[in-house]
Amino acid sequence: MMKTVRAWDVSTFINRPALGILPPENFSERLKESLLSVAPKGLPQVMTMACGSCSNENAFKLIFMWYRNKERGRNNVTKEELESCMINQPPGCPDYAMLSFMGGFHGRTFGCLATTHSKAIHKLDIPSLDWPIAPFPRLKYPLEDFVKENQQEEARCLEEVEDLIVKYRKKKKIVAGIIIEPIQSEGGDNHASDDFFRKLRDIARKHGCAFLVDEVQTGGGCTGKFWAHEHWGLDDPADVVTFSKKMMTGGFFHKEEFRPNAPYRIFNTWLGDPSKNLLLAEVIRVIKREDLINNAAHAGKALLTGLLDLQARYPHLISRVRGRGTFCSFDTPNDATRNKLITIARNKGVVLGGCGDRSIRFRPTLIFKDHHAHLFLNIFSDILANFK
């Protein structure tokens, strides 16, 4: 790679511009080659950010500004708003909220943390906000054996979302947006049906709330589509989609109508780092050239099929096998067994991750192929056979 860098690229790697004020000359062109070339349908606007937490924090701000401007209509900002916001008080700092889901993870800064409910250690000792928290469906597996139960469970959660919106409005706290992960990752790789997400999107629209999909962990192709929410087949796209991690840079896509009504309302000094967009452009080129999204779908099927087979053979060790693309996981009987399995696997050269309280999750790279799946399944099958 070093031999092919252009002068502009070298400058990008050794300088750190204040991106919002003084972007490199052809930065917008570079965005077309990188982030904008994979923008989710219906979301033509993009902002870059330095990390996943900042992406969600600023997406919340975008949503609150959009909501307030809707309420304001053609009225101007009042003197009272301008003065009260300086001392953290309404009406300038309105009593708005983001609705989130139990088990969700959206980051660790203060705004994000108020929507994160995956592990106590993330939240302990940190003051928070009284924002509504809805239950996330707890599906029973195998899905085909629990169709009716799972439908009821999802309906229960959706009903609770609507109840919370109404209940919070009654106490003058307005739910301006709903944030959700396509697959709850830190919280235990919890899935819901495409139908659940479509209905949730409808509820958001019905109540005038923005619909924010957090693809920080699911985005980038591993689920078999570039964005996991593309599986849902939404008629009306999400309003905002946040990303980070595999995208090399943080940031978010959004609909035109969410564009801030004045400059510097969504801003910080660096807004990420343009050198990461260069890396991302290369990554996207390779993804396309090697057809890696379809590869993830294919290899994921091999992995999932193998895991289902292991589940049938070792039901006392493996349950609730689930996944989309290579974004697979299963449950173990308890925390201790889970951690022991992870350690044994590591000693055999396989790095596995834990999530939730007793799940093991797979997050292989996009070049993970069927034969890697079989390699893993052979090793893991031995581990399970000898597990005491």
Add this chain to the structure above:
Amino acid sequence: MMKTVRAWDVSTFINRPALGILPPENFSERLKESLLSVAPKGLPQVMTMACGSCSNENAFKLIFMWYRNKERGRNNVTKEELESCMINQPPGCPDYAMLSFMGGFHGRTFGCLATTHSKAIHKLDIPSLDWPIAPFPRLKYPLEDFVKENQQEEARCLEEVEDLIVKYRKKKKIVAGIIIEPIQSEGGDNHASDDFFRKLRDIARKHGCAFLVDEVQTGGGCTGKFWAHEHWGLDDPADVVTFSKKMMTGGFFHKEEFRPNAPYRIFNTWLGDPSKNLLLAEVIRVIKREDLINNAAHAGKALLTGLLDLQARYPHLISRVRGRGTFCSFDTPNDATRNKLITIARNKGVVLGGCGDRSIRFRPTLIFKDHHAHLFLNIFSDILANFK
């Protein structure tokens, strides 16, 4: 530079590690060459972060954890704490607060924004927290003509700080920390005396609050010391010092006793970017080799002396000339005049910045020397002579 990069460096520029889990092999060595080589006295611990806002957000978290652990003593975390924190409620999410100052700027994410009070546009429409806000001294210039008035003004502000801590405790909201900039930058380049900051540090200690100095804008040498708070001559160091901007990476230094009591309590995926530490190591090498801190002190004196001369000649256009090192500024009669002066200067090739509602601020690079000051002063003198 490209010719001298080592293999490790190239790898650092083209990879993006999850720094907290899988740091590059000799990352801790590299920290010694970069951040730790300029650690403020008494603060041997460092965390890197991706931006200034994340640095302050995580510094607040560090302070809240430290405070809660102090309260907890030898008691264990209770089941009630672990459960209540998951739904954003006390006692798990305690009603703690950071005390900040009117006119301060500490970033734009939710926690930071609750301590930012510089411009309404930063805060409008964003829900906030009820945290105490103290007045920052409004000094009269020239300082030597208003010694008594300024002492009284600073005493008034310090008294208000103590009153707020007591008042908030009465309503069960505990001030766990105080955050302050050595020079309020966005808020208008507002200075206070070294004595003010020493007394504020004493108040923090007296009430058991952590003392957090935000050097995001002042750090890196421009004030004539590497850290602006080194001018104060504190007996007991600050507890936490945050940085970003000129340091190429965000992060914070802290005292040993503020070290989190468990891993992953202060954490995110990237924790900044190790390639920026490489750049910082080079920057620090140049600063030392070229004696750029003393240069900033010296060139700053030339700039300030020249500005005082212009103030004497054009008192209807320039007032309240102030500065430390090259971190200088002055007031203009109003917003319109300020913006007009900035535009005329830009058209003559001089980039000036505005801050507060009518100030012009200088933020030259560290290689700005006396002759640059004279070059500027000549141009600006002409501008003022011809200003209509």
